[in-house]
Amino acid sequence: MSILKIVNLGQKVNSRWLWRNVCFSLHSGESLGLVGATGTGKSILLRAIAHLDLPLEGEIIYQHKNIQWWDIPLYRSQVIYLHQRSVMFEGTVEDNLKYIYRLNIHKQRHYDASKITQWLDLFERPLSFLGQSASNLSGGESQIVALIRALQLEPMILLLDECTASLDSKSTEQVERAIALWQQENPQRACIWTSHDHHQIDRVTEKQLIIDHQTPSDF
Numbered sequence: 001m002s003i004l005k006i007v008n009l010g011q012k013v014n015s016r017w018l019w020r021n022v023c024f025s026l027h028s029g030e031s032l033g034l035v036g037a038t039g040t041g042k043s044i045l046l047r048a049i050a051h052l053d054l055p056l057e058g059e060i061i062y063q064h065k066n067i068q069w070w071d072i073p074l075y076r077s078q079v080i081y082l083h084q085r086s087v088m089f090e091g092t093v094e095d096n097l098k099y100i101y102r103l104n105i106h107k108q109r110h111y112d113a114s115k116i117t118q119w120l121d122l123f124e125r126p127l128s129f130l131g132q133s134a135s136n137l138s139g140g141e142s143q144i145v146a147l148i149r150a151l152q153l154e155p156m157i158l159l160l161d162e163c164t165a166s167l168d169s170k171s172t173e174q175v176e177r178a179i180a181l182w183q184q185e186n187p188q189r190a191c192i193w194t195s196h197d198h199h200q201i202d203r204v205t206e207k208q209l210i211i212d213h214q215t216p217s218d219f
Contacts, residue, residue, distance in 0.1 A: 002064075003028050003190055004049070004079075004157060009058030011044055018044060022058065024209050026157070028188045033201040036211035042194045043083075045211060046159040049192070050081035062157075073105040080155045084162035086146030088137060094130035097149050112152065119148045122181075123174050139166035147175060151182055158182070158191040164200070176204055 002025040010020035018041040026032055034042045047053040049060060051072055060067040067075060089099050098111050120129060123144055137145065143166055150158065158179065164172040183189045195201050201208060 001028050002026065003062070003188065005059075005061040006049070007059040007061065009045070009048060009055045009060070011041065011048060011053075011055045013041075013044075019211060020057075022211075026190050026192065028190060029183065030190045030207070031183070031205040032190070032192045033205035033208040034192060034194045034211055035198070035201060035208045040211045042211050043161050046081055046161050046192065046194065050079060050159055051075060052081060073103070077105050077153055078155050079157040079159065080150045080153065081159040082143075082146055082150055082161060082163045084143065084165040085139070086142045088134040088142055088145065091134060092130060093132050093134055093137070093145055096134050096145055097130075097152065100149060100153065106153070109153075115152060116148065119151060119178065122178055123148075123171070140168070140171055143167060144171065144175070147178065151178065154186075156186075156189055158189075160191055160193045162194055162196065164195070164197075172200070176200075179204070 004026040006022055006024050006026075008020075009022040011018045022045065024032070034045065036042055044053060048055045051060075051067060062070065062075065062079060089096050091099075094116075097116060100106055101109060101111055116130070117127065120127065125144075134142075134145070143163060147163065160179070164175050167175060179191060183191070193201060193205055
């Protein structure tokens with residue numbers, strides 16, 4: 001069953017079409033890889049799907065409803081974009097994990113310390129990691145915190161934009177396992193990956209969509 005449908009999406013950079021007539025469906029339980037050379041706009045496509053950079057033409061349909069009819073904060077809580085350079089707020093790691101519950105869309109939800117502990121165990125981080133200053137995190141540690149921050153919200157779709165770019169092989173394996181576990185918890189969940197490591201794309205996705213300056217294939 002399709003959870004997300006992209007219909008004739010197009011985006012320009014200055015006067016040049018970056019891509020146009022992009023069409024594909026993301027089904028429940030799927031992991032899709034976006035493949036293409038640097039500069040073909042894979043990140044821009046993910047940001048368009050996340051409703052961060054609006055496309056110039058086309059439709060984004062989530063759960064059988066056009067995105068224009070969705071409450072956008074609600075949509076963004078269910079379709080979460082993770083960039084390789086994750087934004088960290090002032091304070092500790094735990095402050096960063098708790099911060100999102102101050103947003104109106106999440107005020108009815110509560111920080112679950114036991115669930116966070118489970119994620120920390122998977123990443124082999126001690127509880128003391130929660131007290132570490134976010135400003136002192138390495139790029140890889142920030143990526144891990146950003147992923148945990150997203151996973152705790154139990155989204156339906158993750159848009160993973162080079163989400164392991166700053167990680168060593170062990171941490172990369174942990175991230176891939178965490179995302180696999182997140183999908184196993186709910187068979188409706190799906191994700192889209194970009195990665196410069198084609199071996200990773202082959203490892204974590206079942207199908208790939210080639211993004212270039214021509215019209216990608218529909219599937």
